[in-house]
Amino acid sequence: MKADKDIEDEIRRIAAEENLIRLKVMAKREEREARREEREMEMEARREEEEREERQNAKEKEMEEARYTRELELLHIRAQLKAQTKTETTPARHKPVFNVFEAQRLIPRFTEESPDKFFDHFETVGATMKQPEDKWSMLLQSVLFGKGRSAYLSLSQTRRWSIKK
CATH class of the missing domain: 1.20.5 (Single alpha-helices involved in coiled-coils or other helix-helix interfaces)
Structure with missing residues (x-):
């Protein structure tokens, strides 16, 4: 057990x-x-x-x-x-307004000794500054003196306004 x-x-x-x-x-x-x-x-x-x-x-x-x-x-x-x-x-x-007085300041002085140089310079300034060609004769008469002025005034008025080289 x-x-x-x-x-x-x-x-x-x-x-x-x-x-x-x-x-x-x-x-x-x-x-x-x-x-x-x-x-x-x-x-x-x-x-x-x-x-x-x-x-x-x-x-x-x-x-x-x-x-x-x-x-x-x-x-x-x-x-x-x-x-x-x-x-x-x-x-x-x-269109810009053309100012005569401003343009006159840029024009070279005319000399009777070398008119060809003056006109070449005048045209160069006018073309460079884009001045209207129909205003060139007005600008030209404002700067001419002496023999140049006399020659310009001897032209007829129609011819003065259509001056080209």
């Missing part, structure tokens, strides 16, 4: 050890499952954070594009206004 009792005690001890081992295995499984769930939750949190950042970046990009588009539209409107203002405020271009 003692042997039966020892066997029963041994069976109980082994059963208790089996239960303890099962409990340890179950605890380890639960621990692994908890760690796996925790990792999954962390990964889900990271995915959600990444998605939130992507949405935020997309929103910022959209806002930047909208601001850029508005700036372009504003520049276009400003250019149109500037062009419109310029055409409205710019007077029609008129």
